[in-house]
Amino acid sequence: MEYTTLGRTGLRVSVAGLGTGGFSRLGLGTGKDEAHAIGIIHAALDLGVNLFDTAAAYGTEPVLGKALRGIARDQVVICTKAPFGISSSNATAERAVASLDRSLKELGTDHIDVYQLHGVSPAAYDHARDVIAPALLREKEKGKFHHLGITETGPGDLPHQMIQQACRDGLWEVAMIAFHMMHQNARTNVFPLTREHRVGTLLMFAVRNIFSQPGRLAASVRQLADAGELPRELAESSDPLGFLVHPGGASSVIDAAYRFVRHEPGVDVVLFGTGDIGHLHTNIDSLLKPPLPEADRARLAGVFGRLVGVGLDAPHLTPLSGRAKSD
Numbered sequence: 001m002e003y004t005t006l007g008r009t010g011l012r013v014s015v016a017g018l019g020t021g022g023f024s025r026l027g028l029g030t031g032k033d034e035a036h037a038i039g040i041i042h043a044a045l046d047l048g049v050n051l052f053d054t055a056a057a058y059g060t061e062p063v064l065g066k067a068l069r070g071i072a073r074d075q076v077v078i079c080t081k082a083p084f085g086i087s088s089s090n091a092t093a094e095r096a097v098a099s100l101d102r103s104l105k106e107l108g109t110d111h112i113d114v115y116q117l118h119g120v121s122p123a124a125y126d127h128a129r130d131v132i133a134p135a136l137l138r139e140k141e142k143g144k145f146h147h148l149g150i151t152e153t154g155p156g157d158l159p160h161q162m163i164q165q166a167c168r169d170g171l172w173e174v175a176m177i178a179f180h181m182m183h184q185n186a187r188t189n190v191f192p193l194t195r196e197h198r199v200g201t202l203l204m205f206a207v208r209n210i211f212s213q214p215g216r217l218a219a220s221v222r223q224l225a226d227a228g229e230l231p232r233e234l235a236e237s238s239d240p241l242g243f244l245v246h247p248g249g250a251s252s253v254i255d256a257a258y259r260f261v262r263h264e265p266g267v268d269v270v271l272f273g274t275g276d277i278g279h280l281h282t283n284i285d286s287l288l289k290p291p292l293p294e295a296d297r298a299r300l301a302g303v304f305g306r307l308v309g310v311g312l313d314a315p316h317l318t319p320l321s322g323r324a325k326s327d
């Protein structure tokens with residue numbers, strides 16, 4: 001594993017971080033059981049992963065807490081998030097504090113390393129900064145968490161407006177950002193600011209469904225070509241990103257997707273979500289490989305660099321668990 005410093009938090013973190021949300025939720029999202037999820041977390045630990053991202057909305061705080069019991073607390077960096085409701089304009093400071101206390105209990109820990117507001121829209125941001133953050137920071141003084149973070153809503157904030165403001169405000173030490181091969185605008189809109197203000201970055205949406213489901217990618221490319229946003233030749237291929245896979249290049253589209261984000265200047269940790277032990281191994285391998293060849297990176301920037309908002313789909317409502325959605 002390779003390690004880096006997470007912005008001005010000073011935390012030493014693995015460049016690969018295990019995400020416990022998204023469509024997989026450690027396999028819980030696809031019908032696997034808790035023992036399987038714990039096995040995924042332990043396999044990640046064995047490979048040197050020390051940063052784990054969860055959220056009240058994912059329902060994975062308890063399993064993460066259970067899996068990490070017995071591991072020295074200073075050997076892992078636990079990131080979790082307030083429920084979505086706390087990121088809305090009518091959330092109260094009292095509810096935010098109660099949520100933090102609930103997360104501590106679910107995780108079975110006495111402190112959280114990075115406590116994040118989850119999916120804050122540009123419209124809700126002022127309330128988050130002026131009402132919720134001050135209340136949380138008082139709890140931080142008591143030691144309940146060490147660093148305050150914020151995550152954007154990928155599909156709800158395509159230009160990354162909220163994160164830009166958050167970087168300038170100086171309150172947030174960590175930001176979670178959507179960036180991938182077909183949604184590259186964080187390169188100009190976000191990373192110069194996170195670097196300037198030394199905000200630690202957690203990268204989400206590196207692969208998601210668009211790159212893990214070949215049919216999904218081909219359909220999206222066809223739609224974009226129909227709309228005149230991509231060259232017609234790409235739409236005629238059943239493997240539109242196949243040009244990335246060649247000797248000396250990527251071994252698969254997913255390999256390319258993780259390597260693409262990993263080496264972007266300004267990216268500290270790439271979150272990867274999986275419920276599959278084989279994927280866990282290959283994804284960490286990918287994240288530790290060198291950058292894609294320069295010619296391939298130039299082609300990705302040239303062909304896809306202007307696209308915005310592709311492939312940012314979210315899991316659907318899951319009324320059984322009472323979660324609003326699991327992102």
Ligand SMILES: NC(=O)c1ccc[n+]([C@@H]2O[C@H](COP(=O)([O-])OP(=O)(O)OC[C@H]3O[C@@H](n4cnc5c(N)ncnc54)[C@H](OP(=O)(O)O)[C@@H]3O)[C@@H](O)[C@H]2O)c1
Nearest residue numbers: 019020021022024151204206207208212272273274275279
């Ligand atoms: N607003 C927010 O705060 C927010 C939003 C989105 C995500 N996140 C965080 O970011 C994390 C990462 O996002 P993500 O979960 O969407 O991760 P991702 O790494 O972009 O995509 C994971 C998806 O790709 C599949 N996959 C992964 N590796 C594969 C491989 N080698 N071959 C084939 N399929 C593969 C996974 O299914 P398998 O289980 O089959 O591997 C899963 O469906 C989340 O878990 C969460 O912690 C936060």
